[in-house]
Amino acid sequence: MGNCQDSCKNFWCGPKNTNVRISLPAICFIWQIAMIALFAIFVRYDPEADAHWTEYMHQNNITSNIENDFYYRYPSFQDVHVMIFMGFGLLFTFLKRYSFGGVGFNFLISAFGLQWALLMQGWFHSLDSTDWTIKIGMKSLINADFCVAGCLIAFGACLGKVSPIQLMVMTLCGVSLFAVEEYVILNLIHAKDTGGSMVIHTFGGYYGLTISWILYRPNLHQSKRLRGSSYHSDVFAMIGTLFLWVHWPSFNSAIGNHGDGQHRAVINTYLSLAASVLTTFAVSSLSAKRGKLSMVHIQNATLAGGVAMGTAAEIMVSPYSALVVGVCSGIISTFGFVVLTPFMEKHMKIQDTCGIHNLHAMPGVLGGAVGAVTAAFASTSVYGQEGWASLLTSLMHLFLLLFFLGRGYLFSLGCILRLPCWGDPEDENCFDDEVYWEVTATKVHILATRLCCWTPMLIINKLCRRSVLCQCEGKIRSQTRFTERMLLHMHIG
DSSP: OHHHHHHHHHHHHSOOOOOOTTHHHHHHHHHHHHHHHHHHHHEEEOTTTSTTHHHHHHHTTOOOGGGSHHHHHHHHHHHHHHIIIIIHHHHGGGSTTOHHHHHHHHHHHHHHHHHHHHHHHHHHHOEETTTTEEEEOHHHHHHHHHHHHHHHHHHHHHTTTSOHHHHHHHHHHHHHHHHHHHIIIIIISOOOOTTOIIIIIIHHHHHHHHHHHHTOOTTGGGGHHHHSOOHHHHHHHHHHHHHHHHHHHHHHHTTSOTTHHHHHHHHHHHHHHHHHHHHHHHHHHHTSTTOOOOHHHHHHGGGHHHHHTSTTTTSOOOHHHHHHHHHHHHHHHHHIIIIIHHHHHHHSOOOOSSOHIIIIIHHHHHHHHHHHHHHHTOOHHHHTTOOOOOHHHHHHHHHHHHHHHHSHHHHHHHHHHTSTTSOOOOGGGTTOGGGTSOOTTHHHHHHHHHHHHHHHHHHHHHHHHHHHHOOOHHHHHHHHHHHHHHHHHHHHO
16 A cells, blocks of 8 residues: 555656657647648638639629738737737747746647647538538638637746647647537527627636636746746736737627728727826836835736727727726736735636736626626617627526536546646746757856855945045045946846
8 A cells, every 4th residue: 555655646746857859749740740641621612702703703793803801801810829929929028037938838739729720620510411511701800819818828828838749638628618609609608708808718718717717826936036027027018918909809899790890899998998097007006115016017007908808899899988998907907916916826726827817817707797887787779679688698608608617527637637647847947948948048147146146245345345445435436336237227127
């Protein structure tokens, strides 16, 4: 019995091997070959992308190529694609020693996830019963990017703590669960969620938090020195924020109905985002003793208005209501970073690296509530003969989402991800690119870090000795200012 316990302990708690030279290439090659085979069997071009488009035009009385869906959807697709690969990728570079992992693994799982999403969403939404194939077009590509966005949100909770193989498994299972959840909510109960406040953001947020909770690391404090940001990493992350902020109106309107619906979605999102920026700056300053702004708040909570406006993006909420939604989302998101994130880590054992609970999960729930309330007051005098989903439908949407996330599926996935064969890092090596990437400036960085540790004490001691000899107070102040400038340059370097 004792030998069995020792064996189990050694299996689960033994030293971790982060060498993925065999496992990562194997998974990438095998899964890509599987994608090629499945695409060969199931995937075909949509009629609007097929070479028989001219015949299709005559059959459907289409008079101009400009009516091809490409010309309606491609500008929005470009914006959404930039958000997925550049916006999220740069936003994940805020950790001072994990920029390669943030942007690189974002690239990896996005490229895999969109292929798997085209298949999963195709099987559920657009499988042609006549020849059992999936027809893909511009809208399919946008929806695949939306599906990947949910997985990238979940990645944010586990950033720096998991291996690339674990991320691939998370993406495989996350895309599958997303497709089922999306089909039930949008196709079976016909809830309206154009910008994905519930389907994308709430799903991705609580999916990632659940995985992070199951993969809890009790000794993560050992890598606390690497968990923070640097001046340059925060600048790159802020560039990612700006990419996301500028393109978010396209995200919320990309799959909306042509005409007034898309137009309204852009306006509502535009206003909500603007209001969340001012609110975030205000709350961030109020939350600090000396009123200094936190870059974490500005990088994240300023986007909450776009998340919260997703469900009601097409609805006639009125411009001032869009501003109110932006204000509420900015307050909730910033409050989450100040209060809830440390509380969840200390008392609930949820280690949320990027604060996805504050940027995506809570504003997503707020967006669902806004959609439910506005749908409850919808009338034919406002929308004409086509009404919107009722309040009961929207609440059922929320219930089903939480039901899907609460089932044993995620617990089983978490237990699988805890297996010691995935090559995840030790607690003291989390948030460090050197574990999985070739970092050429390693020695220089280590030397600079050591210099930053002991140089200030040497300088202070030297200044103290000089101050005894110096009679002029102005000289001391001049030397102190010189020292501060030198330390600032060393920190930036």
